[in-house]
Amino acid sequence: MQHAERLRPEEIAIALAHVLADPGSAALAGPKQVAAFREYVAACGLGCEAAVLRRGAALSAVCVVLLLPGRTAVVMLPSLSRGGLEERDQRACVAELLAGLRDRGLYYAQALIEPAAIDQRRIIEAAGFIFLTGLLYLRRGVTYPWVEPPAADAHWLSYSDAQRERFERLVLATYADSRDCPELAGLRPAEDVLAAHRGAGVFDPELWQIAQRDGQDAGVLLMARLPASDAAEVAYTGVPRAFRRRGMGSLMMRRALQLCRERRVQQLTLVVDERNDAARALYARFGMGEYGRRLAYIHRWA
Structure with missing residues (x-):
């Protein structure tokens, strides 16, 4: 069985380019958007880790986790609309990432999903996430x-x-x-x-x-x-x-x-x-x- 690869800090930008991309677009997030997000993470004192699966040289799954003060985490997933990412591998990547978080003293992990992102909802539900509520941003x-x-x-x-x-x-x-x-x-x-x-x-x-x-x-x-x-x-x-x-x-x-x-x-x-x-x-x-x-x-x- 293929295992997820944990990315080094200097490699995380490629994972962020996937998870920050517009769900309805085939294009990745640009360097400025990724840099702005990393500045936000640093300013808020958050941790940021990522894992990927590859098939040959190509990425087939990407997961990013933000480690928040207060001992919780946020799991971020890409849209599968971009070529090369596969739902089976994405499920495996999320499961392995959660297994790695189990012994780190966290109370819970969250995922915040766009309502139209049906593929992401299937993946996190398969990983054992439970729907909590809808959140409105005002x-x-x-x-x-x-x-x-x-x-x-x-x-x-x-x-x-x-x-x-x-x-x-x-x-x-x-x-x-x-x-x-x-x-x-x-x-x-x-x-x-x-x-x-x-x-x-x-x-x-x-x-x-x-x-x-x-x-x-x-x-x-x-x-x-x-x-x-x-x-x-x-x-x-x-x-x-x-x-x-x-x-x-x-x-x-x-x-x-x-x-x-x-x-x-x-x-x-x-x-x-x-x-x-x-x-x-x-x-x-x-x-x-x-x-x-x-x-x-x-x-x-x-």
């Missing part, structure tokens, strides 16, 4: 339509190492009855949850904030600047049960836009579970428009 400009900053009745506490445990407790409290990927709640300890959010972009402790009302921690907002971009992302926002239905979601969105404007960021982005109707309605009220959708799958080792 964005808006930060100045138009104009949104007023939050009212002055909230106090904002920025992140520091001295406040780490406080942030951890609050994030865990917001998971209770959450409608945003609830299947992931409890799979990781709080310190790894925060580490994962820290790897969402360029970390700035002033963009991680706790909202306080009446002297109590009433919500958390975790944002990140996206590398080589004029955008910032809401990596996570949550409200503990006692403060829900009290306008905290609107408060968080106003604060996020305010922080963007203060830093002259032009775009605000976020990702939401398509099942979370309340959050989607909130984001729609704040002018967030959909620009992409992915199907989220998860793999856990027995």
Whole structure:
């Protein structure tokens, strides 16, 4: 049986050219796109590994894995529309890659698949990935339509190492009855949850904030600047049960836009579970428009 070949760091560009290519195109991703992605990976502190199968000198399968802070991974696959790649070999490559990750202390691996990529869905389902949900990618400009900053009745506490445990407790409290990927709640300890959010972009402790009302921690907002971009992302926002239905979601969105404007960021982005109707309605009220959708799958080792 032919085994997958692990690529050396200097060889990974060829694998990225396959997995970053437009699924509907026979052309590979260009050098600039690959270089920009590698700069993003480095800026976020992610690991990047790749494996391939060959038939003779030609590639017949390609897999890339991103190793994220917080001890999870993202598996990336190419479209089979480009000549030479074979589904049987692609399945074998994914299976071998997952086997190699089993003993590396990861909580789970994810795959984010274009809805139209039927071949990729077959491959990851054959490898034991379970469908989780659809994710909607939203964005808006930060100045138009104009949104007023939050009212002055909230106090904002920025992140520091001295406040780490406080942030951890609050994030865990917001998971209770959450409608945003609830299947992931409890799979990781709080310190790894925060580490994962820290790897969402360029970390700035002033963009991680706790909202306080009446002297109590009433919500958390975790944002990140996206590398080589004029955008910032809401990596996570949550409200503990006692403060829900009290306008905290609107408060968080106003604060996020305010922080963007203060830093002259032009775009605000976020990702939401398509099942979370309340959050989607909130984001729609704040002018967030959909620009992409992915199907989220998860793999856990027995």
